[in-house]
Amino acid sequence: MTSDIMTVEKDEAAGWFRSLQDEITAAFVALEQSQTQGPMSDRAPGRFEVTPTKRTGDDGEDAGGGRMCVMRDGRVFEKVGVNVSTVYGTLGQAAQASMAARGVPGIEEDPRFWAAGISLVAHMQNPHAPAVHMNTRMFWTPGAWWFGGGADLNPCIEYAEDTAHFHDTLKAHLDPHGADLYPSLKAWADEYFYIPHRKRARGVGGVFMDDRCTGDWRADFALTQDIGRAFLPAWLPLAEKRRGMAWDEADKDAQLRHRGLYAEYNLVYDRGTKFGLATGHDPDAVLMSLPPLAKWA
Template structure:
């Protein structure tokens, strides 16, 4: 094994370990909210597995879901580390979207990341999404992810805090917050409804500048900013009383969220196409939703 391959294995292991540690930090913080505002609801933790086309082990992860809490009606915080061979459809999509040559000749891949979606019990508390990930093929590697706020009842000060925290986290990378904010506005748009699914945040993909350490540092900054950006909003809004009209607005907004995730979301499509655990991939769907 050459030195480059050994270095890359080490870097992949470090990335996977960091995503896994972030998952543990967020789960602990969310359970602390349930202990503070509710009766102490806990996450149900289930190992997940991915099988290759020949049935051999191809990695897996941890699916953590909390249901029916006083704060979280449903929240999932998943971590995964998977590997295998991309099937022709996924190869073509990867080559077309990322411009990577040679996928047909050597379609191996490795990926690790964390994915989080929270649907809240109090409709005045905003739903939220966050994910960060690393993806590798023998031809290229890159990072991607983001975080976006999805309130059924928007509050300008909540939106401002969420964006300000992300902007501060990305300050060492000049211009990146603005670029990633614009990308989020474009990516989290629901074309068939002609509207955004929330109030935005940041989104990025295909991050591969040639400096893996710096790219990973930016990815860690996005992931580490999540709790400071989101927890104060939950702590402020959770004690507020809500009305049946606000609950109705929340359920309709969840319908919009479900439409986006099933029709447009890249992560959903990739997870299902590469054979990852369907329950983990579809963890993002709300427990209850309405369509008018």
């Protein structure tokens, strides 16, 4: 990226996403190691495979990359990915048109962009332990900057108390930024994580935002950080509580069918998946969110 506009802010955001990745992966490794009783406890604890990712621009030049951390076949996690990336370059015509339609100023005259973020998806061994998604990101173009992301819970076997804990924790982290913010971002998540062709939500919701630019970069970044900070206290206690429960074939069947819903959503509707593939990012990192196994009728 040749422009030095907002260099300090970009570096701060990208660095924070990397530090959040470190914090979350350490917590996940500890969760694996502490699973010493119950289902799957006789196998070796899972470990993250860490792989650098790279994006190459249309001109063949370096266009950024990131770090992909994926754990497979652990005691608690069947598959979990926690990825960070910082990418930049020039948007293609389709992406330019999409952003122009969203009101991004000047994008067709100067289609340079910069984006950094973290993306997490966890698919669990135990069907009683809820799958979960979280991502936060910053996007910059010469005419605008904004933040986006959120978190949502995706249980195949729902527990009302788990849903309440997840939402209550998100609300507690968002309330300092304004009492109206959690209800607004919850409603946005309900709308965004809906699967029209199935006429149902993919999970029990959470919070979601996009194009967040109040004009106060520091305040918007602080909100984005608190969405990320809320993740572990919102989700980790649920995994700890459910990971040791017994399950049967019917439970596993329900999990695999729910994963089919998750795969459909991510491949058909998810904005991040579309952007990552359209801009040439590492497809393995973009499609990290897909479950290892899924089932359809």
